[in-house]
Amino acid sequence: MQSVAENKKSQNIAEYIIYMYQMEDLIRSYQGDREEIKTFVVEKYPVSEKEKREIADWYLALLDQMEDQDILTKGHLEELNSLVSELAQIHWNQLKTDPVYFEAYRKAKPFILETVMQAEGLDLGNEIQICLNGVYGLLLCRLLGKKVSDEQLKSADAYGDILSTLSYHYKVKNSISKN
Numbered sequence: 001m002q003s004v005a006e007n008k009k010s011q012n013i014a015e016y017i018i019y020m021y022q023m024e025d026l027i028r029s030y031q032g033d034r035e036e037i038k039t040f041v042v043e044k045y046p047v048s049e050k051e052k053r054e055i056a057d058w059y060l061a062l063l064d065q066m067e068d069q070d071i072l073t074k075g076h077l078e079e080l081n082s083l084v085s086e087l088a089q090i091h092w093n094q095l096k097t098d099p100v101y102f103e104a105y106r107k108a109k110p111f112i113l114e115t116v117m118q119a120e121g122l123d124l125g126n127e128i129q130i131c132l133n134g135v136y137g138l139l140l141c142r143l144l145g146k147k148v149s150d151e152q153l154k155s156a157d158a159y160g161d162i163l164s165t166l167s168y169h170y171k172v173k174n175s176i177s178k179n
Helices: 002-011 013-029 034-040 049-068 078-097 099-118 127-143 150-178
Strands: none
Touching: 002 013, 013 049, 013 078, 013 127, 013 150, 034 049, 078 099, 078 127, 078 150, 099 127, 099 150, 127 150
């Protein structure tokens, strides 16, 4: 799991964030019960005992972080919130400088506004958080076998265009800063 997360983080930051949201929810589904996570999650992996121990260590370290940050019932890890904020900053910069990005944003904007209106005053976070939640919501619907509307598919597609572009710019920015 750690290697999957690390690979996603290095290749596509939006995919990494959504993957980690999934891992947070998986841990929550077991109410943070360490033994159940080991039994019902880790033991199901068809890998060696050594690899299972590494996977268990990763999940339990994630659980420790969630407990330390008091997000075992809701919310996201500080690292993920920080990454979302960083993507939002890239988003604002791209809106000012990249006409192609602005066009993709223009296509997503009605869906973002509709989501805000449906929230009836709840704080959904910034626009990038809304895009991430929209794509993650579609993933959850599919995992749970729920019917997905055409509108959900269109919004997720528009959000995905935004997120993939931001992930590209995030990767470029971070590869430059490492050199």
